[in-house]
Amino acid sequence: MKKSSTTESLILHAAERIFFLRGFDGARMQEIADEASINKALLHYYFRSKERLFDAVFEAAVSRLLPPVLSVLHLELPLREKITAFVEAYFTTVLENPFLPGFIVHELQRNPAHFRAVIAARRIDVLETLKMQLHEGAESGIWRRISAEQFMLNLFSLCAFPFVARQGMQALSGKNDHEYLLLLEERRTLISGWVLDMLRPETVNVK
Amino acid sequence: MKKSSTTESLILHAAERIFFLRGFDGARMQEIADEASINKALLHYYFRSKERLFDAVFEAAVSRLLPPVLSVLHLELPLREKITAFVEAYFTTVLENPFLPGFIVHELQRNPAHFRAVIAARRIDVLETLKMQLHEGAESGIWRRISAEQFMLNLFSLCAFPFVARQGMQALSGKNDHEYLLLLEERRTLISGWVLDMLRPETVNVK
DNA sequence: TTTTATTCTAACCATATAGTTAAACTTTAC
DNA sequence: GTAAAGTTTAACTATATGGTTAGAATAAAA
Numbered sequence: 001m002k003k004s005s006t007t008e009s010l011i012l013h014a015a016e017r018i019f020f021l022r023g024f025d026g027a028r029m030q031e032i033a034d035e036a037s038i039n040k041a042l043l044h045y046y047f048r049s050k051e052r053l054f055d056a057v058f059e060a061a062v063s064r065l066l067p068p069v070l071s072v073l074h075l076e077l078p079l080r081e082k083i084t085a086f087v088e089a090y091f092t093t094v095l096e097n098p099f100l101p102g103f104i105v106h107e108l109q110r111n112p113a114h115f116r117a118v119i120a121a122r123r124i125d126v127l128e129t130l131k132m133q134l135h136e137g138a139e140s141g142i143w144r145r146i147s148a149e150q151f152m153l154n155l156f157s158l159c160a161f162p163f164v165a166r167q168g169m170q171a172l173s174g175k176n177d178h179e180y181l182l183l184l185e186e187r188r189t190l191i192s193g194w195v196l197d198m199l200r201p202e203t204v205n206v207k
Numbered sequence: 208m209k210k211s212s213t214t215e216s217l218i219l220h221a222a223e224r225i226f227f228l229r230g231f232d233g234a235r236m237q238e239i240a241d242e243a244s245i246n247k248a249l250l251h252y253y254f255r256s257k258e259r260l261f262d263a264v265f266e267a268a269v270s271r272l273l274p275p276v277l278s279v280l281h282l283e284l285p286l287r288e289k290i291t292a293f294v295e296a297y298f299t300t301v302l303e304n305p306f307l308p309g310f311i312v313h314e315l316q317r318n319p320a321h322f323r324a325v326i327a328a329r330r331i332d333v334l335e336t337l338k339m340q341l342h343e344g345a346e347s348g349i350w351r352r353i354s355a356e357q358f359m360l361n362l363f364s365l366c367a368f369p370f371v372a373r374q375g376m377q378a379l380s381g382k383n384d385h386e387y388l389l390l391l392e393e394r395r396t397l398i399s400g401w402v403l404d405m406l407r408p409e410t411v412n413v414k
Numbered sequence: 415t416t417t418t419a420t421t422c423t424a425a426c427c428a429t430a431t432a433g434t435t436a437a438a439c440t441t442t443a444c
Numbered sequence: 445g446t447a448a449a450g451t452t453t454a455a456c457t458a459t460a461t462g463g464t465t466a467g468a469a470t471a472a473a474a
Contacts, residue, residue, distance in 0.1 A: 025232035039423050102316045105372050109309045112374040119378045126379050149380050149390055157368035162360050165312050167319040171326045172333050173356050183356055198401040246453050
């Protein structure tokens with residue numbers, strides 16, 4: 001049973017490349033088979049159907065992105081460090097899988113229930129810890145009052161959107177792939193500062 | 208030739224609903240025909256092929272989003288007002304077409320050249336004016352030094368991502384449709400403040 | 415070595431889908 | 445009112461696609 005496991009992961013990796021690139025509807029089983037250099041029937045031998053193969057890929061994708069990224073939000077860390085840790089975790093993970101965010105975002109639209117199910121199954125609660133921490137910070141006057149939801153949206157937006165809309169941003173900015181990567185690396189060092197700026201208590205009339 | 212123009216826009220609207228929801232690959236010509244309550248052959252009579260019909264929808268979509276949103280960036284306005292105007296334009300447009308951002312983002316991934324072509328054809332240059340304005344602001348010490356690209360990314364990210372990843376954010380936050388809309392309306396009033404926070408010259412050790 | 419279970423393939427099937435055609439219906443022009 | 449042009453439809457075609465099957469090749473067990 002040595003061969004089976006390697007073939008299975010061979011298929012999974014090929015399917016991942018194709019599904020990441022084309023989404024569920026755009027992907028062809030034949031193309032996945034070709035990508036894996038195997039017969040199309042073998043796909044069905046290992047994963048009964050296109051749906052199941054896709055589910056496996058999606059599950060793996062979510063597993064690769066969410067845990068490393070969301071777990072830092074629960075750590076016992078000052079907000080400042082937590083933000084930096086989040087940004088680092090996000091960029092590290094996503095720079096290794098640049099199509100991941102777009103893939104997930106598209107599946108979010110295609111089949112919202114799918115993602116909900118995955119989230120529910122993992123009992124993920126991102127906001128719990130964050131809410132407390134932000135509340136405390138606001139009470140003690142260190143941070144501006146902001147809902148955990150808006151804070152999360154800001155953090156996610158600044159990190160994820162440049163990947164999700166990469167092609168569009170490149171088109172608008174005229175940057176080539178290399179230049180855009182530099183831009184992303186620069187962001188990696190800047191985002192946590194920006195997020196903290198948004199948290200700083202409002203200064204009175206900076207002019 | 209009265210009927211033709213109404214039928215054409217009837218088809219376009221139906222196609223828009225379906226393409227927005229399912230993307231090019233997920234959409235079926237039959238479903239579009241049903242949505243428009245017409246015969247499938249009529250789609251081909253008005254728009255030779257699925258590709259052409261999609262192109263028409265995409266062109267219309269880009270036309271609806273980009274001009275109102277990007278044009279404000281060229282106005283002779285102080286940065287502060289410009290940012291507010293941008294956010295207002297974005298939310299006004301997108302709240303009327305909630306699937307627009309996701310649709311464009313997906314097409315960006317599926318066929319990057321398509322968007323590039325549209326941008327090129329319109330000779331859009333978002334950064335030109337912005338660069339000067341940010342440079343002047345930085346020279347005079349009013350604003351922090353930041354590249355126009357990063358600034359644009361920040362602005363776009365904070366506005367667009369909550370729409371693009373709406374289903375995911377709702378899943379993570381547990382908000383229902385109505386609650387999420389409230390969150391978006393709240394953002395609409397907050398984003399320009401945040402963007403300005405990110406622009407404010409770095410204060411020395413706020414602790 | 416022989417038998418059995420597993421892994422893999424070529425050829426096939428059923429169906430869904432984009433696109434076509436020929437004819438009917440409707441509007442416009444005269 | 446009639447002919448021509450434009451619009452719409454039912455029925456059809458060709459093909460792409462997900463999935464199946466029967467059997468070959470390979471590995472494991474005896």
